[in-house]
Amino acid sequence: MTFLKRYYVQHLCTLLTVITLVDPSPCNPGFYVLKGECEGCPAGFSCLGGMSEPDPCGPGNFSAPLATNCSIANDGFYSPGTTKHHNATQQYPCPSGFECKADRSSAPPRGCSDPKPCPAGTWSPLHVAECLLCQGGTYCPGTSKHYNATEALECPAGFWCTQQDGNGTIKGCSKPLPCAPGTYSGPASEACLICSDGFWSPGTDSKRNATEALECPPGYSCIRNDPATGQATGCARPHPCGPNQYSEKCAMYCSKCGPGTSSPGTSPGHPSTSCTPDAISLIGPGSEGIVAADS
Ligand SMILES: *[C@@H]1O[C@H](CO)[C@@H](O)[C@H](O)[C@H]1NC(C)=O
Numbered sequence: 001m002t003f004l005k006r007y008y009v010q011h012l013c014t015l016l017t018v019i020t021l022v023d024p025s026p027c028n029p030g031f032y033v034l035k036g037e038c039e040g041c042p043a044g045f046s047c048l049g050g051m052s053e054p055d056p057c058g059p060g061n062f063s064a065p066l067a068t069n070c071s072i073a074n075d076g077f078y079s080p081g082t083t084k085h086h087n088a089t090q091q092y093p094c095p096s097g098f099e100c101k102a103d104r105s106s107a108p109p110r111g112c113s114d115p116k117p118c119p120a121g122t123w124s125p126l127h128v129a130e131c132l133l134c135q136g137g138t139y140c141p142g143t144s145k146h147y148n149a150t151e152a153l154e155c156p157a158g159f160w161c162t163q164q165d166g167n168g169t170i171k172g173c174s175k176p177l178p179c180a181p182g183t184y185s186g187p188a189s190e191a192c193l194i195c196s197d198g199f200w201s202p203g204t205d206s207k208r209n210a211t212e213a214l215e216c217p218p219g220y221s222c223i224r225n226d227p228a229t230g231q232a233t234g235c236a237r238p239h240p241c242g243p244n245q246y247s248e249k250c251a252m253y254c255s256k257c258g259p260g261t262s263s264p265g266t267s268p269g270h271p272s273t274s275c276t277p278d279a280i281s282l283i284g285p286g287s288e289g290i291v292a293a294d295s
């Protein structure tokens with residue numbers, strides 16, 4: 001018995017030595033060998049255990065101490081990964097004006113390592129996966145070297161800000177568009193308004209902002225629809241009253257002078273606001289001319 005016992009113990013020792021040589025796994029996962037002892041895996045690294053060295057977390061990944069695997073940065077967060085100068089011990093919230101999206105469909109899945117600036121027409125608050133489209137009536141220049149798109153800006157009066165580009169694609173407004181002649185707008189407008197009959201607007205240019213419709217001045221007419229096409233374009237420039245015509249302010253049409261009265265029509269600096277009785281009407285038949293002469 002004693003012999004047998006000794007025999008087995010001997011063989012067990014040999015067996016253990018062999019196992020140790022063949023399968024050198026002195027450290028559990030989450031630990032690594034340092035000077036013959038198992039040390040906890042440092043944050044920013046992963047340790048498979050066994051004899052393997054700590055593996056630095058790659059770009060987009062991070063880890064807490066004792067990690068077997070690095071974790072992928074969540075949507076709305078980023079991690080540059082472990083480098084010579086930085087240990088990826090945590091993920092950071094995506095700064096506003098940027099987006100951070102993990103790509104879980106790729107193999108291996110990738111976390112965000114570098115926040116992406118919001119493109120023109122979009123903005124973002126803190127820690128988002130995707131920048132938000134600018135709503136109509138607001139605009140977003142997009143994040144650049146000198147500007148972070150942390151909010152949607154209100155479209156200024158005299159301009160319009162639409163989400164759609166010319167082809168109806170929803171893109172978000174990156175830059176306010178000036179109101180065309182015949183139109184005007186208040187603040188936060190998605191479209192400019194067309195001037196009503198009796199009003200006009202020169203439109204927004206470098207000298208002025210078309211923030212309101214202007215009253216058609218006396219001696220002129222302002223009509224909303226283009227007489228040639230019938231389209232509502234708005235009046236871009238008041239139309240002077242012709243000979244034997246006159247108008248008060250806010251006129252859609254110039255009026256014709258009454259019988260026995262006339263006017264030279266509007267010329268620069270001389271608006272035709274009324275008609276004067278013809279000299280001939282004083283001696284002509286009928287009463288209208290005389291009434292006009294008295295008034
Ligand atoms: C990040 O971690 C995941 C999960 O552990 C892994 O699959 C992926 O390879 C790692 N990415 C990098 C760049 O190290």
Ligand SMILES: *[C@@H]1O[C@H](CO)[C@@H](O)[C@H](O)[C@H]1NC(C)=O
Nearest residue numbers: 046047048067068069070071
């Ligand atoms: C950790 O990484 C190992 C090796 O890359 C992999 O086999 C294992 O599935 C991973 N575990 C988790 C929880 O991601």
Ligand SMILES: *[C@@H]1O[C@H](CO)[C@@H](O)[C@H](O)[C@H]1NC(C)=O
Nearest residue numbers: 042043044083084085086087
């Ligand atoms: C990263 O972690 C390792 C292991 O804990 C440490 O030796 C090293 O100094 C750290 N580096 C930085 C830049 O913090």
Ligand SMILES: *[C@@H]1O[C@H](CO)[C@@H](O)[C@H](O)[C@H]1NC(C)=O
Nearest residue numbers: 095096097144145146147148
């Ligand atoms: C934009 O945001 C980044 C990240 O938060 C910051 O480093 C940078 O200074 C900001 N730039 C401006 C112009 O505010």
Ligand SMILES: *[C@@H]1O[C@H](CO)[C@@H](O)[C@H](O)[C@H]1NC(C)=O
Nearest residue numbers: 164165166167168169170171
């Ligand atoms: C509309 O689409 C056409 C053809 O795809 C393109 O050439 C044009 O630039 C687009 N216009 C705008 C405003 O995006």
Ligand SMILES: *[C@@H]1O[C@H](CO)[C@@H](O)[C@H](O)[C@H]1NC(C)=O
Nearest residue numbers: 156157158205206207208209
């Ligand atoms: C027109 O509006 C823009 C935007 O609000 C402003 O920067 C500009 O000074 C205005 N121009 C004039 C002539 O008022």
